[in-house]
Amino acid sequence: MENRSPTAKASSLRWGILRQAFIARPSLQSDHQSQIGISRKTSRGFNLISCSLTDGHIEDDSDSLSKIFNSDGTRDARVCYTLPMDGASKLFLIQRVESRVDLSDFEISNRYNVDNTGIVCQWPSEDVLAYFSLSHPDLFRSKRILELGSGYGLAGLVIAASTDALEVVISDGNPQVVDLVMPWLRLAALELEQWEEKTHFHTLWGALYETPLLDIQRNINANSGAFGNTKVKSMTLHWNQEEITNISNTFDVIVASDCTFFKEFHKGLVRTVKSLLKPSQASEAIFFSPKRGNSLDKFLEEIKEIGLHFSITEKYNAEVWIRHQRFLNGDDSWPNYEKDHCYPLLLRITL
Numbered sequence: 576m577e578n579r580s581p582t583a584k585a586s587s588l589r590w591g592i593l594r595q596a597f598i599a600r601p602s603l604q605s606d607h608q609s610q611i612g613i614s615r616k617t618s619r620g621f622n623l624i625s626c627s628l629t630d631g632h633i634e635d636d637s638d639s640l641s642k643i644f645n646s647d648g649t650r651d652a653r654v655c656y657t658l659p660m661d662g663a664s665k666l667f668l669i670q671r672v673e674s675r676v677d678l679s680d681f682e683i684s685n686r687y688n689v690d691n692t693g694i695v696c697q698w699p700s701e702d703v704l705a706y707f708s709l710s711h712p713d714l715f716r717s718k719r720i721l722e723l724g725s726g727y728g729l730a731g732l733v734i735a736a737s738t739d740a741l742e743v744v745i746s747d748g749n750p751q752v753v754d755l756v757m758p759w760l761r762l763a764a765l766e767l768e769q770w771e772e773k774t775h776f777h778t779l780w781g782a783l784y785e786t787p788l789l790d791i792q793r794n795i796n797a798n799s800g801a802f803g804n805t806k807v808k809s810m811t812l813h814w815n816q817e818e819i820t821n822i823s824n825t826f827d828v829i830v831a832s833d834c835t836f837f838k839e840f841h842k843g844l845v846r847t848v849k850s851l852l853k854p855s856q857a858s859e860a861i862f863f864s865p866k867r868g869n870s871l872d873k874f875l876e877e878i879k880e881i882g883l884h885f886s887i888t889e890k891y892n893a894e895v896w897i898r899h900q901r902f903l904n905g906d907d908s909w910p911n912y913e914k915d916h917c918y919p920l921l922l923r924i925t926l
Contacts, residue, residue: 858926
């Protein structure tokens, strides 16, 4: 039997998804073959935090355009999220709004062995994590928080704006999160990796692990007035790093949403959690993830194998549960809703 590397397995799964998208749309015109339409039934999700496109001007360190057309033709937009809390605070995020995946998304995923789903749309588990954080500010108050696999960073920004956390670090490992605003950075990163492959010298690429995520940093800058005394920053963080010495044992709470789908990333994700949590009885990781077949169960096996502890809660918020039951009973605002695939369970991990 042929042996396959974890990277090959992840690549096969992503290209399988891409193949299905092609088969489902045989009438694609040649001038649109670089982009694949996908189902966006998850784009609205539980709708716990209302949002709308806005043309409003936000002061930040970059051009403030409501809609931005990237070099690959995809469109980003400024989205306003109104937090369901006293004072109705607002957060403004730049994020992709097209219902499409570009072929370059898969190319980057395969090259860097990372998941590209975080930039496709705002996923329901992120919405639930953000809402849960609003409902439990005491879990984050005066603590150092890290969001893993943040995508556009909604949950991290909500925590920073509403919980009086000491510090919030919003991280992702996908280079596309970096170059949504600066496309030339992709070329520089690819050239650097090609140079490394030829020379087997990796020190320079390692320096990029702490490079701020420019698109997330843009969102941080745009909302800086909402964070009070909370320090907020972004960083590039890959889960396959063997050791992260400069930030090990740093964070009181690590949060993540919908990060357990690809089994090939489970070991790296669990090692990252164990390495970065502060050695304290009070420190914990808070994940929201649907079961998705056996993917969550496999992740739990990795947690036990590395010596961490966990608990699973199905009914963790009354409002989320009400909406979940409504979707199960046929509410057509979320077609084809399925508990196993769509409803995020609360996973709490401790040392």
